[in-house]
Amino acid sequence: MDTVLSALRAAAEPSRLRLLAVLGQSELTVSEITMVLAQSQPRVSRHLKLLAEAGLIDRFREGAWVFYRLADPARARDADAVRVAELAAVLVAFVPGDDPSYLQDLRRLDHVRQQRAQQAAAYFKANAKDWDRIRALHLPEADVETAMLELIGPGDFDHLVDIGTGTGRVLEIIGQRAARGDGIDLSQDMLLLARAALDKAGLSHCQVRRGDLFALPFDEQSADLVTVHQVLHYLDDPATAIREAGRILAPGGRLLIVDFAPHQLEFLREEHQHRRLGFTDDEIETWARAPGLDVLRARHLKPEHTGNQKLTVSLWLLGRAGVANRSSSGRAA
Ligand SMILES: C[S@@+](CC[C@H](N)C(=O)[O-])C[C@H]1O[C@@H](n2cnc3c(N)ncnc32)[C@H](O)[C@@H]1O
The missing domain is CATH 3.40.50.150 (Vaccinia Virus protein VP39)
Incomplete structure (x- = not known):
């Protein structure tokens, strides 16, 4: 009960629910999430910390970058973690697809992805011959x-x-x-x-x-x-x-x-x-x-x-x- 209640409490805030929905779409770094939610890094970091502590999202460091993604039941270490990861997916499914702030997040997410894709495309264009x-x-x-x-x-x-x-x-x-x-x-x-x-x-x-x-x-x-x-x-x-x-x-x-x-x-x-x-x-x-x-x-x-x-x-x-x-x-x- 305690695990589920603390997960529900962590998700019960507008920015954090949006954050869960966005991470349901894509694995992201903190600076990308900052751009998608259009919030300051300290605020975003606080939301991420609460969601990670509640087990709703996974955090993993790789070199200098830290990635976040929606908790994955397949990677959960015990039964409680599986339950919370499944809860995360259910909560995301309940976010209305036509909610204006969610739609705006999706537009910004699309922009972040496009920027990244353009950088990669420019790299491959410049380096194709080599x-x-x-x-x-x-x-x-x-x-x-x-x-x-x-x-x-x-x-x-x-x-x-x-x-x-x-x-x-x-x-x-x-x-x-x-x-x-x-x-x-x-x-x-x-x-x-x-x-x-x-x-x-x-x-x-x-x-x-x-x-x-x-x-x-x-x-x-x-x-x-x-x-x-x-x-x-x-x-x-x-x-x-x-x-x-x-x-x-x-x-x-x-x-x-x-x-x-x-x-x-x-x-x-x-x-x-x-x-x-x-x-x-x-x-x-x-x-x-x-x-x-x-x-x-x-x-x-x-x-x-x-x-x-x-x-x-x-x-x-x-x-x-x-x-x-x-x-x-x-x-x-
Ligand atoms: C590092 S190269 C590898 C090319 C080749 N497989 C090789 O090993 O020589 C990566 C390739 O993936 C392509 N690529 C990246 N994202 C892609 C996507 N979303 N759809 C199709 N191709 C993509 C790039 O344009 C690039 O040519």
């Missing part, structure tokens, strides 16, 4: 590509979708094993380079097109291999990206995520538009559950030498446990 070199700065590329091929196993695919395809490198290395390959990216500059690379490689059955990975232009269960290579750490909502990738995944399909393990290289935020400093296995496992996926295998490629700013690259192969990998050749891999 992208293959930049990627190699932090990744043991050949090792990563070998590990990717090893994780997806042998066999061919009917439909490969590479999300956030950039210069199309993943299509280049896996495309010849797919009857059809599609790369999706927001950046026209990246896509220009991807088209040239696919032409050069003679992969005419692989195409790239402009699209948003949060609303993929593919039917449900239409792809048997989906890849997301070095994209998640740029996103403000990696969980939704994984859910959307899971939506288009065929029952026996595989989703391969390649990104960084948790790290401390804060300058990647300032200089390279990274939002998240890597991901834990636990985080990926939790996000995989929403579209009904399991982490079937994970690999972590540690840098050979420390101190040269190379990062540990993690690979997670997701699928539905117990459902055999189905390839177009009918072979189980």
Whole structure:
């Protein structure tokens, strides 16, 4: 009773209810929340503290940034915490969608997201030509590509979708094993380079097109291999990206995520538009559950030498446990 009552008391204030509703839409930093609610940082911090103490929101620090999100029952540490996280979702559902102050918060949230997206788009526009070199700065590329091929196993695919395809490198290395390959990216500059690379490689059955990975232009269960290579750490909502990738995944399909393990290289935020400093296995496992996926295998490629700013690259192969990998050749891999 006490836990539920203190959660209700914490939520029973207009700004805090708005704050819960906004965090139900997106994971945000304090400075972003300050912009969305149009309130001073000390005020916002006080609201956040009360909501976090009541268990209605989760707080996590990553390097110099602190993120807040609506409490997630899947991450709750005990039965009380599960109950409060479920209560948070119920309270958010009761916020009227046409409430003027909530609508204004949503407009400002949209603005914050657009600003961020524009910054990232400007970065990719400016760096498209250099992208293959930049990627190699932090990744043991050949090792990563070998590990990717090893994780997806042998066999061919009917439909490969590479999300956030950039210069199309993943299509280049896996495309010849797919009857059809599609790369999706927001950046026209990246896509220009991807088209040239696919032409050069003679992969005419692989195409790239402009699209948003949060609303993929593919039917449900239409792809048997989906890849997301070095994209998640740029996103403000990696969980939704994984859910959307899971939506288009065929029952026996595989989703391969390649990104960084948790790290401390804060300058990647300032200089390279990274939002998240890597991901834990636990985080990926939790996000995989929403579209009904399991982490079937994970690999972590540690840098050979420390101190040269190379990062540990993690690979997670997701699928539905117990459902055999189905390839177009009918072979189980
Ligand atoms: C770091 S690059 C990775 C490109 C490629 N996967 C690789 O590893 O070389 C990230 C890519 O994600 C794209 N991207 C970011 N947000 C996106 C979104 N919402 N929808 C589609 N693409 C997005 C960027 O335009 C960029 O090309």
